[in-house]
Amino acid sequence: MPASQTVVFVVVLIFSLSGLVHSFQPLFTLDGNSTTHRVITQRAVLRKTAEVCRDIATAAGRDFSLTIDNSLTASKVLRACSSMGSSTSLLSSINFQTSITNMYFSNAKVDVIFVLSDAHHFDDESFERGRDIITSGVSAVKKSVALENYVTGRWTLGCVFHTLQDFYSHSNWVELGETIPYSSLIKPDERLENLAGRSTPTCRNCTGENCADNLLPELMQQGLLTSGYFNPFSSDKPAGKCSHGGTLDRTSRREPVGGINKDTIGSSHGSLHPKAADLAVDATMELLEDIRQAVGDKNFTRLMGLSQSTALCIVIDTTGSMSDDIAEVKRISFDIIDRRRGTQEEPSAYILVPFNDPGFGPLILTTDADVFKANINKLSASGGGDIPELCLSGLQLALTAAPHSSEIFVFTDAPAKDAHLRGTVTALIENSKSVVTFLLTDVLARRRRRDLQGVSTRVVSQLDAQLYRDLARASGGQAIEVSKSDLSQATSIIEDSSASAVVTVFQVVRNPGKPENFTFTVDSSLRNMTVYITGASSLAFTLISSTGVSQSSSQSSGPLASFTTAGNLRRLRLNTENQTGSWEIMVDSNNPYSVKVTGQSSVNFIFNLVEAHEGAHGDFSLMEQRPQSGGNTSVLISVTGSDTVKVTEVKLVDSSGSTEVNGSLQALGSGNFLVTFSKVPAGDFVVRLRGEDSSATSRSTPESFQRQTSTQIKTSSISVTTESNNTNVEPGSSISIPFTVATTTNGVVNDSASGTFTVRANNDRSFTSTSPSTVSITEGSGGKANGTVTLTIPGDAASGTDVTLTIVAENAAATDTNYALIRLSVAAKVTDVNRPVCQEVSTSGICPSSAALCATSQWEFIANLTDGINGTGVDSITIRKGNGTLNTSSATGAGGENVTVVNYSASCCSQNVELNAVDREGNVGTCVGQARATAITAAPVTTAASVTPAAVSTTSSRGHTLSTSHCLLICVVVSLLWK
Numbered sequence: 002m003p004a005s006q007t008v009v010f011v012v013v014l015i016f017s018l019s020g021l022v023h024s025f026q027p028l029f030t031l032d033g034n035s036t037t038h039r040v041i042t043q044r045a046v047l048r049k050t051a052e053v054c055r056d057i058a059t060a061a062g063r064d065f066s067l068t069i070d071n072s073l074t075a076s077k078v079l080r081a082c083s084s085m086g087s088s089t090s091l092l093s094s095i096n097f098q099t100s101i102t103n104m105y106f107s108n109a110k111v112d113v114i115f116v117l118s119d120a121h122h123f124d125d126e127s128f129e130r131g132r133d134i135i136t137s138g139v140s141a142v143k144k145s146v147a148l149e150n151y152v153t154g155r156w157t158l159g160c161v162f163h164t165l166q167d168f169y170s171h172s173n174w175v176e177l178g179e180t181i182p183y184s185s186l187i188k189p190d191e192r193l194e195n196l197a198g199r200s201t202p203t204c205r206n207c208t209g210e211n212c213a214d215n216l217l218p219e220l221m222q223q224g225l226l227t228s229g230y231f232n233p234f235s236s237d238k239p240a241g242k243c244s245h246g247g248t249l250d251r252t253s254r255r256e257p258v259g260g261i262n263k264d265t266i267g268s269s270h271g272s273l274h275p276k277a278a279d280l281a282v283d284a285t286m287e288l289l290e291d292i293r294q295a296v297g298d299k300n301f302t303r304l305m306g307l308s309q310s311t312a313l314c315i316v317i318d319t320t321g322s323m324s325d326d327i328a329e330v331k332r333i334s335f336d337i338i339d340r341r342r343g344t345q346e347e348p349s350a351y352i353l354v355p356f357n358d359p360g361f362g363p364l365i366l367t368t369d370a371d372v373f374k375a376n377i378n379k380l381s382a383s384g385g386g387d388i389p390e391l392c393l394s395g396l397q398l399a400l401t402a403a404p405h406s407s408e409i410f411v412f413t414d415a416p417a418k419d420a421h422l423r424g425t426v427t428a429l430i431e432n433s434k435s436v437v438t439f440l441l442t443d444v445l446a447r448r449r450r451r452d453l454q455g456v457s458t459r460v461v462s463q464l465d466a467q468l469y470r471d472l473a474r475a476s477g478g479q480a481i482e483v484s485k486s487d488l489s490q491a492t493s494i495i496e497d498s499s500a501s502a503v504v505t506v507f508q509v510v511r512n513p514g515k516p517e518n519f520t521f522t523v524d525s526s527l528r529n530m531t532v533y534i535t536g537a538s539s540l541a542f543t544l545i546s547s548t549g550v551s552q553s554s555s556q557s558s559g560p561l562a563s564f565t566t567a568g569n570l571r572r573l574r575l576n577t578e579n580q581t582g583s584w585e586i587m588v589d590s591n592n593p594y595s596v597k598v599t600g601q602s603s604v605n606f607i608f609n610l611v612e613a614h615e616g617a618h619g620d621f622s623l624m625e626q627r628p629q630s631g632g633n634t635s636v637l638i639s640v641t642g643s644d645t646v647k648v649t650e651v652k653l654v655d656s657s658g659s660t661e662v663n664g665s666l667q668a669l670g671s672g673n674f675l676v677t678f679s680k681v682p683a684g685d686f687v688v689r690l691r692g693e694d695s696s697a698t699s700r701s702t703p704e705s706f707q708r709q710t711s712t713q714i715k716t717s718s719i720s721v722t723t724e725s726n727n728t729n730v731e732p733g734s735s736i737s738i739p740f741t742v743a744t745t746t747n748g749v750v751n752d753s754a755s756g757t758f759t760v761r762a763n764n765d766r767s768f769t770s771t772s773p774s775t776v777s778i779t780e781g782s783g784g785k786a787n788g789t790v791t792l793t794i795p796g797d798a799a800s801g802t803d804v805t806l807t808i809v810a811e812n813a814a815a816t817d818t819n820y821a822l823i824r825l826s827v828a829a830k831v832t833d834v835n836r837p838v839c840q841e842v843s844t845s846g847i848c849p850s851s852a853a854l855c856a857t858s859q860w861e862f863i864a865n866l867t868d869g870i871n872g873t874g875v876d877s878i879t880i881r882k883g884n885g886t887l888n889t890s891s892a893t894g895a896g897g898e899n900v901t902v903v904n905y906s907a908s909c910c911s912q913n914v915e916l917n918a919v920d921r922e923g924n925v926g927t928c929v930g931q932a933r934a935t936a937i938t939a940a941p942v943t944t945a946a947s948v949t950p951a952a953v954s955t956t957s958s959r960g961h962t963l964s965t966s967h968c969l970l971i972c973v974v975v976s977l978l979w980k
């Protein structure tokens with residue numbers, strides 16, 4: 002066939018591959034009985050996090066009464082983990098749930114990105130390479146944690162989970178009768194024993210549909226490990242080997258026919274599916290335990306996203322005219338830090354990005370308030386002669402570093418010089434769902450500024466300001482325009498947003514403005530309700546409560562609210578006491594305005610657009626670009642904060658308020674819902690959710706509540722897809738990322754389209770990259786244009802550094818854009834896979850056998866720890882068990898290796914010790930010692946030293962979800978390709 006046709010078919014093929022999911026179902030299951038990667042991941046994360054909290058509580062002498070089982074929810078774990086966790090305090094599990102969600106979405110992505118990679122699924126007996134994927138991924142996660150790059154750490158971790166979990170479905174580990182995870186899969190220094198040889202037969206034919214007995218008895222007797230071969234295109238497999246099985250797998254039709262996977266209840270070995278899924282949970286927990294031991298409990302809980310508070314994120318212009326603003330940022334952030342330190346409202350992280358001219362950054366990301374303070378103190382206003390500054394570059398850094406759904410505050414008094422980053426920044430806002438609020442000082446004052454350091458006039462035109470307003474609006478934030486002298490009144494918005502459990506009840510933007518009446522529901526879980534209205538000074542409003550009380554904007558203090566005005570912002574503190582139900586706000590303005598109603602409540606929700614993959618059962622993965630105009634869409638919703646909440650309605654509401662699309666709800670358990678919409682509103686829209694909470698006190702009928710997303714979702718008629726099969730990149734290397742741009746009509750690729758698109762590829766680290774500046778869809782190309790972005794990682798980039806690359810494509814008329822987003826983590830090749838080893842030197846002291854006498858005696862344990870001559874060296878030693886004291890000293894071993902001599906002494910009331918030694922690569926070795934108790938005759942004491950590596954195990958499996966018609970499509974495509 003002609004080359005151009007081949008291209009078309011290859012593209013069709015690639016687009017169809019995502020339907021080839023062959024693992025535990027990634028996110029959902031329609032048989033209702035099979036366990037998905039989503040559920041396995043959520044169970045493991047909740048149980049391990051609860052265990053860590055239990056250990057922390059026990060060590061601190063606090064009670065911990067939570068039962069750790071598969072019924073845990075994020076809210077339950079968070080409540081139990083909160084040291085101040087009384088039932089009266091306001092807790093939000095939104096951050097924790099968001100982190101878990103991100104992990105299972107990246108887990109599910111492995112089925113899309115690496116659909117044909119045997120090693121990522123432990124297919125084709127690729128045990129060594131599968132294990133490498135796990136251990137190098139774990140090493141990258143530990144490095145991300147060391148640099149506090151938790152967002153990337155979670156993403157990598159979710160991918161690793163997938164491969165680990167698949168082992169238990171795709172191998173015969175379960176069939177061998179194993180009941181604990183295969184720990185060697187997370188230990189790069191252990192040999193994988195008992196692998197069936199390449200030429201060893203492993204399976205025999207199934208008996209008809211019955212595959213219960215198809216593994217060869219010899220294999221089972223010798224305890225040899227194998228996994229199924231899988232190939233949707235060819236039936237080739239080595240002689241005598243097992244297949245994965247299922248309709249998708251052509252190898253399973255060749256002798257020995259049938260398969261061994263346990264992906265779902267209906268799979269070849271489906272009766273073992275529940276066992277495989279349980280082992281996958283245990284294995285995921287072991288892997289998490291290994292990471293916990295390497296990074297410590299505190300960093301581990303941060304990685305899991307177990308925080309109730311938000312990050313304090315500030316992006317600030319530091320050019321000459323900004324000294325008042327800097328002083329105000331200092332005042333407000335120090336105030337927040339000082340008043341919230343040690344409380345559960347203490348920010349979970351601090352992010353600061355200065356920008357100036359010609360530079361921006363560096364980004365300061367820290368969990369240490371004092372480090373943040375020191376950096377704020379260092380800010381000073383200087384330079385910046387020519388007016389526009391690199392505002393969006395600074396914002397881009399903050400958006401990629403901040404936890405998802407953060408609130409970011411940008412201070413500037415100048416237009417952005419880097420307006421070309423608009424598409425990139427918008428993509429990052431939509432992807433991270435972070436809210437960006439601009440504090441624009443003196444921007445529209447057409448007058449000379451105070452000219453302290455010879456700074457020339459800095460005037461922001463309406464057009465310049467519109468960029469900030471547009472970005473604010475896209476994110477659900479506000480553009481506050483205020484004089485420098487009134488700034489301190491406007492910054493109360495920062496304080497409000499950093500309070501705990503802030504939720505958006507209602508939000509609307511009208512541009513152009515028109516008089517309109519809005520209603521919102523006040524429920525009894527809401528406290529400290531605040532309404533923000535931005536708009537011209539002529540804007541008037543009237544508020545009417547559920548009981549009919551009203552107050553107009555001419556009263557700054559009245560029965561329903563008291564309010565302050567700073568620049569274009571009015572901030573109303575509502576008095577909602579005994580007035581739950583439907584409230585109304587009537588706005589009278591013909592100029593643009595926005596209304597945002599917030600409060601504090603545990604009840605909230607997160608949403609993610611998901612895209613369906615065709616197939617018999619159909620599954621979904623996270624949608625990381627704008628949904629297609631005129632198409633349909635699905636949203637995964639997780640409601641947090643109450644186990645008694647019922648969702649009654651989820652709507653997409655377009656930003657003009659003229660279109661509302663009702664979704665159909667499918668409950669997935671534990672507060673999760675899949676909502677499908679038969680169409681999406683044109684332009685921008687938000688998600689509005691209504692529900693009923695039956696826990697509301699003193700009510701016989703359930704109480705209604707409403708919540709809304711902040712981020713505006715935009716539709717596009719362009720699609721941008723990438724084929725990046727890498728998540729980790731080495732320093733000094735280059736990575737090529739092919740991408741495809743297409744146009745769509747009603748959600749379907751328009752294969753007769755043509756056109757030219759502007760392409761902008763940007764990364765947040767300013768690493769060198771090359772990309773075409775345009776791509777063109779030519780006639781006969783099937784409506785698609787391809788390009789490649791090449792990114793070069795500097796040789797000195799530290800392992801653990803993350804890079805977010807956005808590829809934005811815009812149509813020729815500049816009226817439509819869409820994007821692809823790729824996260825990469827820099828990880829140098831792992832050279833040290835060996836754990837530090839422990840050699841006991843002596844155990845001395847004899848403890849009395851009577852516990853009553855223990856306090857009067859001491860015992861001592863001495864051991865040598867070394868990472869060997871080629872190791873990266875012992876980095877930290879911590880006591881895992883035992884409450885004695887630890888002293889260390891350095892020595893040199895017989896082979897010249899560095900040795901750390903540990904000397905542990907404890908009271909006889911604490912007779913066991915377990916020490917963790919972590920090397921610089923994050924490998925964890927364990928040292929165990931035990932006191933000797935008096936026997937009748939006291940004997941000299943020598944206990945065998947034991948080195949117990951952290952246990953870990955893995956699970957995996959695959960589900961087959963290809964429909965016959967889909968299979969036919971692929972078969973046709975394949976046979977065409979072979980012509």
Ligand SMILES: *[C@@H]1O[C@H](CO)[C@@H](O)[C@H](O)[C@H]1NC(C)=O
Nearest residue numbers: 031032033034035265266267
């Ligand atoms: C799921 O489990 C229930 C109860 O155990 C059973 O009645 C039902 O048939 C099962 N469904 C499938 C598809 O296996």
Ligand SMILES: *[C@@H]1O[C@H](CO)[C@@H](O)[C@H](O)[C@H]1NC(C)=O
Nearest residue numbers: 143146147295296297300368
């Ligand atoms: C834990 O986090 C701190 C920052 O809070 C960091 O300095 C340290 O390196 C981290 N520890 C590990 C082992 O990653």
Ligand SMILES: *[C@@H]1O[C@H](CO)[C@@H](O)[C@H](O)[C@H]1NC(C)=O
Nearest residue numbers: 515516517518519586587588
């Ligand atoms: C808002 O409601 C008031 C009172 O019900 C009504 O008089 C007014 O016309 C409404 N305004 C709009 C724009 O619908």
